[in-house]
Amino acid sequence: MFALSLLLLPAGYIVYLVGLAIYRIWFHPLSSFPGPKAAAVSEYWEAWWNIWPHKGSCLFELERLHKIHGFAVRMGPNEIHVNDPRYYHELYRLGSRYYKDPEMHKVLGAPSSTVAETDPVLHKIRRGALEQLFSRQSILKLEPMVMGKVERWSTKLEEHFQAGKPVPMEFALKSLTMDMVTTFAFGQEFGAVEDPEFMSIPVRLFRNYLMSLHVIKAFPFVKLLQRLPYFIARHISPSVEMGRYLEDLSDGHIKSFVDKWQTGDKPNFPTVVGRLLTPNEDKGFQVPSKQGIKDEVITLVSAGNDTTGITSMVGLFQILSNPQIHDRLLAELKTILPTVDSVAPYQELEKLPYLTACIKESLRFASAAASRTPRLVPPGGIYLPDGRFVPAGTRIGMAIYLIHYNPDLFPNPKVFDPERWLRDPAEMTVQNKFLVPFSKGSRACLGINLAHMELYTIMAYLIRRHDLKIYNTTAKDMEWWDMVIPEFKGTFKTWTGKRTE
Numbered sequence: 001m002f003a004l005s006l007l008l009l010p011a012g013y014i015v016y017l018v019g020l021a022i023y024r025i026w027f028h029p030l031s032s033f034p035g036p037k038a039a040a041v042s043e044y045w046e047a048w049w050n051i052w053p054h055k056g057s058c059l060f061e062l063e064r065l066h067k068i069h070g071f072a073v074r075m076g077p078n079e080i081h082v083n084d085p086r087y088y089h090e091l092y093r094l095g096s097r098y099y100k101d102p103e104m105h106k107v108l109g110a111p112s113s114t115v116a117e118t119d120p121v122l123h124k125i126r127r128g129a130l131e132q133l134f135s136r137q138s139i140l141k142l143e144p145m146v147m148g149k150v151e152r153w154s155t156k157l158e159e160h161f162q163a164g165k166p167v168p169m170e171f172a173l174k175s176l177t178m179d180m181v182t183t184f185a186f187g188q189e190f191g192a193v194e195d196p197e198f199m200s201i202p203v204r205l206f207r208n209y210l211m212s213l214h215v216i217k218a219f220p221f222v223k224l225l226q227r228l229p230y231f232i233a234r235h236i237s238p239s240v241e242m243g244r245y246l247e248d249l250s251d252g253h254i255k256s257f258v259d260k261w262q263t264g265d266k267p268n269f270p271t272v273v274g275r276l277l278t279p280n281e282d283k284g285f286q287v288p289s290k291q292g293i294k295d296e297v298i299t300l301v302s303a304g305n306d307t308t309g310i311t312s313m314v315g316l317f318q319i320l321s322n323p324q325i326h327d328r329l330l331a332e333l334k335t336i337l338p339t340v341d342s343v344a345p346y347q348e349l350e351k352l353p354y355l356t357a358c359i360k361e362s363l364r365f366a367s368a369a370a371s372r373t374p375r376l377v378p379p380g381g382i383y384l385p386d387g388r389f390v391p392a393g394t395r396i397g398m399a400i401y402l403i404h405y406n407p408d409l410f411p412n413p414k415v416f417d418p419e420r421w422l423r424d425p426a427e428m429t430v431q432n433k434f435l436v437p438f439s440k441g442s443r444a445c446l447g448i449n450l451a452h453m454e455l456y457t458i459m460a461y462l463i464r465r466h467d468l469k470i471y472n473t474t475a476k477d478m479e480w481w482d483m484v485i486p487e488f489k490g491t492f493k494t495w496t497g498k499r500t501e
């Protein structure tokens with residue numbers, strides 16, 4: 001009898017699974033949406049494309065499926081992916097009732113941070129506390145800090161050249177953006193640029209951590225590994241190693257910041273920790289706990305580091321691959337930077353039309369936040385542009401990459417063409433509307449002003465001061481997997497001489 005029950009249990013479970021699959025494929029409210037049957041049955045369809053046997057390829061599979069099935073594809077039992085520009089500004093807009101899905105954001109950890117907060121009321125309070133800090137006026141005060149980092153970085157590039165070594169540009173740029181964003185966060189950098197190969201522990205860990213996000217999302221129990229003794233856990237999960245290392249590093253930086261702050265020793269530029277230590281009761285914001293400060297700062301550094309590094313790297317590769325673009329940009333830069341050591345105010349750089357066109361095209365072409373950013377369909381459900389109904393609670397998302405590579409919006413999307421941003425403004429209305437690297441609406445990027453300042457400054461001084469040549473890198477090396485942000489298949493290296501005039 002006991003043996004029979006042991007057999008019946010798994011048999012019953014199999015019957016349940018078969019019944020569930022039949023329900024999901026033929027009777028679920030989303031069953032009329034086209035897509036792979038495996039996706040209708042199981043969330044693990046995404047893992048199949050993103051983790052194993054494929055890697056970071058779900059986005060490209062979705063691109064392929066949209067070509068076959070049209071603009072709405074079912075990609076999970078309770079999820080559809082949309083590829084229709086008409087819907088973008090409905091899904092991502094100020095006052096949108098589509099909220100982030102708490103299930104998706106659990107993977108980030110750091111529940112008390114602006115990035116991971118899914119409750120709209122709490123999000124408004126958290127974001128409200130930081131908005132003034134990230135405003136254009138406030139970010140303009142960071143100009144001397146940003147320029148100082150670029151100067152120091154330039155000398156490091158020269159040292160590579162003197163030593164006869166090519167520069168690993170991806171890591172060099174990520175080291176620079178890491179030092180900029182950590183200084184803004186804690187008033188003190190992580191010192192990534194000082195690493196002789198630009199491969200400091202934080203830079204490497206961030207890369208590994210991002211790679212592990214797909215795994216944590218598909219198998220949330222991996223997060224529990226963080227509770228194992230560190231010496232075991234670090235070998236199993238890169239996110240554990242990164243989590244612990246960053247916690248320790250951040251603890252040290254926050255403590256040193258707070259100690260100085262309490263004696264009145266405050267940085268002469270705006271900082272995230274400084275802002276968080278300043279309550280604003282009127283807006284419902286109180287000084288967060290030590291953990292709350294840490295969550296906020298670490299997620300900001302994660303959001304702001306690789307995205308900016310990747311955008312400048314992809315733009316640089318394209319500019320160096322196209323001598324005409326490079327020479328025209330250099331000629332324009334010389335108009336306000338007449339000598340190799342000249343410095344111009346950031347607000348003057350912003351006025352340069354060709355530099356601006358190169359930055360916009362880099363943001364489009366790199367699409368550093370390429371993945372879909374899903375939201376939940378609000379109560380009452382919604383109608384898609386073709387009239388199809390989507391019930392409340394369905395996860396629905398669009399990928400920035402697919403907008404930026406839509407040939408109806410951006411003709412010849414695979415060509416890096418700054419010229420497309422130099423037409424008559426009336427001709428560019430559509431493409432300006434759909435250049436959305438920072439997303440739109442109440443969850444749009446908070447760091448847009450800082451990102452722009454970094455991109456303009458890096459691109460201007462890198463091209464003006466250094467004689468750069470691509471080294472041992474082909475377009476194939478610049479292909480990428482979608483690991484939440486792009487992970488490149490090869491390494492981009494340059495010879496980086498110093499210009500003499």
Ligand code: HEM
Pocket residue numbers: 114115116127181300301303304305307308311367368369373437438439442443444445446447448450451
């Ligand atoms: C080129 C560089 C950057 C790109 C392409 C980028 C892109 C994005 C995108 C697409 C989102 C929306 C994500 C979603 O809807 O789930 C976002 C959110 C965010 N970004 Fe950025 N970002 C960049 C740089 C930065 C920087 C430098 C910082 C700060 C130091 C930053 C901080 C944030 C924060 C805090 C959020 C969450 C906002 C919220 O949920 O209210 N980003 N970013």
